[in-house]
Amino acid sequence: MNLRRLLRPARSRLLFLILVVPAILVACNEGDPQSTFGTSGPIADAQADLFIFIFWIAVVVFVLVEGALIYSIIRFRRRGSDDSLPVQVHGNTKLEVIWTIVPVFILVAIAIPTIQVIYEQREPPTDQGPVLEIKVRAHQWWWEIEYPGEDVVTANEIRIPVGQWVNFTLNSDDVIHSFWVPKLAGKVDIIPGDVRQLAMRADEVGVFFGQCAEFCGEAHAKMRFRVRAEEPEQFQDWLDSMRRPPVELVSADAIAGQTLFAQNCSSCHSTNTWQGPNARNERTRLAGLRLAFLDNFKDTVVIPAPNLTHFATRDTLGAGLIELNETNLTRWITDPDDVKEGNRMKDLATPYRNNSLTSDDVRQLTAYLLELKPVAADAVIEPDSGGGGGGSATERGAATFAANCSGCHSTGDNRVVGPGLAGLSSRGDDAYIRESIVEPNAVVVDGFPASVMPPGFGATLSADELNDLIAYLKSL
Numbered sequence: 464m465n466l467r468r469l470l471r472p473a474r475s476r477l478l479f480l481i482l483v484v485p486a487i488l489v490a491c492n493e494g495d496p497q498s499t500f501g502t503s504g505p506i507a508d509a510q511a512d513l514f515i516f517i518f519w520i521a522v523v524v525f526v527l528v529e530g531a532l533i534y535s536i537i538r539f540r541r542r543g544s545d546d547s548l549p550v551q552v553h554g555n556t557k558l559e560v561i562w563t564i565v566p567v568f569i570l571v572a573i574a575i576p577t578i579q580v581i582y583e584q585r586e587p588p589t590d591q592g593p594v595l596e597i598k599v600r601a602h603q604w605w606w607e608i609e610y611p612g613e614d615v616v617t618a619n620e621i622r623i624p625v626g627q628w629v630n631f632t633l634n635s636d637d638v639i640h641s642f643w644v645p646k647l648a649g650k651v652d653i654i655p656g657d658v659r660q661l662a663m664r665a666d667e668v669g670v671f672f673g674q675c676a677e678f679c680g681e682a683h684a685k686m687r688f689r690v691r692a693e694e695p696e697q698f699q700d701w702l703d704s705m706r707r708p709p710v711e712l713v714s715a716d717a718i719a720g721q722t723l724f725a726q727n728c729s730s731c732h733s734t735n736t737w738q739g740p741n742a743r744n745e746r747t748r749l750a751g752l753r754l755a756f757l758d759n760f761k762d763t764v765v766i767p768a769p770n771l772t773h774f775a776t777r778d779t780l781g782a783g784l785i786e787l788n789e790t791n792l793t794r795w796i797t798d799p800d801d802v803k804e805g806n807r808m809k810d811l812a813t814p815y816r817n818n819s820l821t822s823d824d825v826r827q828l829t830a831y832l833l834e835l836k837p838v839a840a841d842a843v844i845e846p847d848s849g850g851g852g853g854g855s856a857t858e859r860g861a862a863t864f865a866a867n868c869s870g871c872h873s874t875g876d877n878r879v880v881g882p883g884l885a886g887l888s889s890r891g892d893d894a895y896i897r898e899s900i901v902e903p904n905a906v907v908v909d910g911f912p913a914s915v916m917p918p919g920f921g922a923t924l925s926a927d928e929l930n931d932l933i934a935y936l937k938s939l
């Protein structure tokens with residue numbers, strides 16, 4: 464047979480390889496933010512080493528088998544016009560024993576280090592300093608982050624100290640998600656109702672990309688997050704800052720935006736977990752919102768939403784999707800679907816259902832969120848003057864109401880999340896109103912879900928604030 468004709472199809476194959484192989488090899492670029500080769504911590508290191516070990520075994524097997532194949536094809540090919548059959552062989556015990564035993568050894572050689580690594584990585588080592596605990600709860604399509612015992616809650620951006628072991632406790636609020644920070648550790652699936660756990664350590668300061676690696680619905684591909692590893696002192700400064708009050712708003716837009724936020728956004732988002740009781744209550748609050756959603760999922764107006772406390776200190780928006788800046792935040796508040804199709808905020812939040820946000824509103828809300836940052840560590844913190852100082856009791860009560868309650872209650876007759884509060888004094892006395900606020904589950908209003916109204920107001924509102932609030936509610 465003509466050797467040139469035999470090789471002709473191979474030429475186009477060669478061309479294909481020259482074009483495609485570099486494209487595939489780009490995926491191995493260690494500098495890529497999601498590369499599993501450019502590792503930055505011991506867990507990912509061990510996993511990458513294991514992969515490389517198995518890879519080289521596979522290369523040796525490939526070269527030997529493929530070599531024998533190619534050798535046989537060329538050496539024993541049909542030549543000229545010789546039509547006689549080659550020697551026929553049936554069975555070769557020696558060869559068969561060899562090619563059964565050799566793979567057994569190869570598989571054992573792979574199994575030993577694999578099982579070793581699986582067991583080593585089940586938990587963070589106990590002999591390498593204190594382990595930082597972080598709770599992560601996955602939602603369609605964002606991440607709730609809690610530092611238990613620290614009174615710190617945030618969303619979508621996880622800060623960790625470099626060089627310290629971290630133990631993530633992973634949970635889901637709805638469907639199956641998967642937690643994955645390629646440069647730090649392999650992925651772990653999060654099954655609702657089943658608490659998972661993942662150890663991790665970052666050995667370099669830096670920002671590491673993370674993302675949900677399980678198809679979890681419409682916006683799955685845009686369910687990302689960031690892990691930022693910082694020097695331990697810097698990390699501690701951040702934890703402390705998350706417990707300090709926000710700076711006073713300066714621009715007129717931001718001040719107007721604060722009221723708009725209380726009316727339109729605070730039913731789902733909280734901005735006040737810098738106060739310990741609110742931070743400790745945040746999980747219960749979100750669980751309540753989830754119940755309200757399930758209770759009435761056809762026309763619910765609430766759903767668990769990312770915590771926005773000191774939001775302006777974050778780098779990203781939309782669950783790690785885009786950089787946080789004025790242009791992007793304006794885009795998000797104008798139309799969240801324009802940034803992230805399928806997100807629940809656009810579907811459920813009243814202002815989008817009613818199409819009621821004006822461009823002025825958007826500008827003011829943006830200004831407000833971009834001023835949400837903590838006061839400096841050395842700032843003198845004025846003791847809380849109780850409901851904003853001057854004015855009459857009902858005026859101070861109205862301000863407390865706008866900041867804490869107006870997202871869920873109207874002052875008229877209409878239902879928002881909770882009942883409209885007009886005529887409340889005809890439904891009960893002072894003691895009833897007080898109890899409704901500090902212990903919402905004591906009496907649950909007919910036709911409304913229990914455990915949705917946050918139980919923490921008794922702890923976060925001062926006695927004066929509560930009295931003023933009750934005076935205001937009685938005036939409705």
Ligand code: HEC
Binds near residue numbers: 682796
């Ligand atoms: C029905 C509940 C709900 C209401 C009301 C709501 N949001 Fe949201 N919001 C969400 C949810 C859910 C997300 C997460 C979306 C995602 O990433 O998939 C979100 C995300 C955000 C984010 C991005 C947070 C992050 O870390 O990526 C911002 C900013 C935001 N909302 C601002 C607002 C503003 C401003 C309003 C009022 C105009 C508002 N939200 C009203 C549910 C709500």
Ligand code: HEC
Binds near residue numbers: 881900904920
């Ligand atoms: C996340 C939504 C939410 C927030 C925020 C909230 N509530 Fe409620 N509230 C509810 C729901 C739901 C009910 C009805 C179920 C129940 O009784 O617990 C309710 C019930 C009440 C009742 C009883 C009403 C009646 O008709 O008898 C009062 C009073 C009340 N809330 C006051 C407040 C005040 C004051 C605040 C702010 C400090 C507040 N709520 C914040 C959801 C909320």
Ligand SMILES: [Cu+2]
Binds near residue numbers: 639640641677678
């Ligand atoms: Cu997911």
